[in-house]
Amino acid sequence: MKSFRADYVFPVYADPIKNGIVTVDDEGKIIAVAESNKPPGGPVQQVSGIITPGFINTHCHTELSHLKDRVKPRGGLVNFIKDVQSLRNTDREEVLDAIAKADQEMYDNGIVAVGDISNTNNSVAMKRQSKLYYHTFVETFGFLPGRATEVFEKAQELLGEFKPGACSLTPHAPYSVSKELFKLIKKYSDGADDNLLSIHNQECEDENKFYRYKLGAFLDLYDHFGKDISYFKPQARNSVQSIIPLLSSKQKVLLVHNTCTNLKDIYFIKRFDKKINWCFCPNANLYIEGRLPKIDLFVNQGFNITLGTDSLASNGKLSILSEIQAIQQKFPSIGLPRLVEWATKNGAEYLGIDDEKGTLDPGKTPGLNLISGLDGFKITPDTTVKKLM
Incomplete structure (x- = not known):
């Protein structure tokens, strides 16, 4: 399993989660989406930006x-x-x-x-x-x-x-x-x-x-x-x-x-x-x-x-x-x-x-994107997207 903590996670089926954590298996299937005070077992990789579905x-x-x-x-x-x-x-x-x-x-x-x-x-x-x-x-x-x-x-x-x-x-x-x-x-x-x-x-x-x-x-x-x-x-x-x-x-x-x-x-x-x-x-x-x-x-x-x-x-x-x-x-x-x-x-x-x-529901394989270089929730000329999974 892999876990990513970001400034925000956009599960899309629910409101954005500040300091949210997304856990996926090796095939990219969503295992869990959680708040930072409920970390999964195992290491968590910190990333800067917003995690969204593909x-x-x-x-x-x-x-x-x-x-x-x-x-x-x-x-x-x-x-x-x-x-x-x-x-x-x-x-x-x-x-x-x-x-x-x-x-x-x-x-x-x-x-x-x-x-x-x-x-x-x-x-x-x-x-x-x-x-x-x-x-x-x-x-x-x-x-x-x-x-x-x-x-x-x-x-x-x-x-x-x-x-x-x-x-x-x-x-x-x-x-x-x-x-x-x-x-x-x-x-x-x-x-x-x-x-x-x-x-x-x-x-x-x-x-x-x-x-x-x-x-x-x-x-x-x-x-x-x-x-x-x-x-x-x-x-x-x-x-x-x-x-x-x-x-x-x-x-x-x-x-x-x-x-x-x-x-x-x-x-x-x-x-x-x-x-x-x-x-x-x-x-x-x-x-x-x-x-x-x-x-x-x-x-x-x-x-x-x-x-x-x-x-x-x-x-x-x-x-x-x-x-x-x-x-x-x-x-x-x-x-x-x-x-x-x-x-x-x-x-x-x-x-x-x-x-x-389409969403980060557990059980789905939607892909994970990391959007970085934002000004709050505003896109800037420096904003980029990186594929995490």
Whole structure:
């Protein structure tokens, strides 16, 4: 057994424990979490900082890792999509090497589980040998109604390549999935025992403008890719309000980014019997659009909130600590204990792995992170994360 005493222990299922002690066995299973006046038998290693469970990254694109520093920042979502599509097909060995390095980077940064978006089979081999838990979201793209069945069937074929690992079939985003394709995914989800959904949502104002008025930069995007969308009619409401009725009520749904989601959207969603979760990837939002979601609007609304890194195409690093720091800088009223809960327990609950990860409950193997270089509970430029177990 190993025991660690830290300035604070964040068990997450309970309040932070000052001078807390965590005891684990050689496999990383939590034996006990105790106050310092109840030390376990045997030696205790003193560490400086805060001990937390391992981080859960609920939104990543490992297959885009070779695009690090290759996409111009702050060019807006439409230009980002164009750049990614023009750059993503490159030497396969370069792609595979970057995927492996991204996996190791997340491990080194205290991440223990990942919700990973895939449009190809490039990450299959990495996931089979990784130390991390992966749930793969096989994305569907198809805004032309006539191609819905073809797109859906190809996605099912790709899904089979990720089995028996945890995986599911999901829409990409409102602007890239036709109503007909949404209906096929809903029928599939309603008949499946477990088909988690993860949808890119409202990353820019032009997405809402397109759905409300059929105006804005997305018209140029469809023209750029040679798509005739004359069939599409303005919906007179924001994108998320337009697609929520098309989603399964049986499966958990993760709405990712939410850069331009407003309070009316949140209240609209509450009217429906949907299992909605929210994921924020602030550093990617800053990289692509140069702005952050109004994250404080989502607090205390009764929804599960998680964190993600997005890809190295839109982020300088794959670090959940860095995402926590970005949120704390802009929204200082959101305290570190709550942010750690978003980064651990909530992500594990969404991915359905909370029986093993997410909190420091005895019997779990959640991983142990040590966050050092803090100013009280405030993250500083010197704050780091180290993997203890």
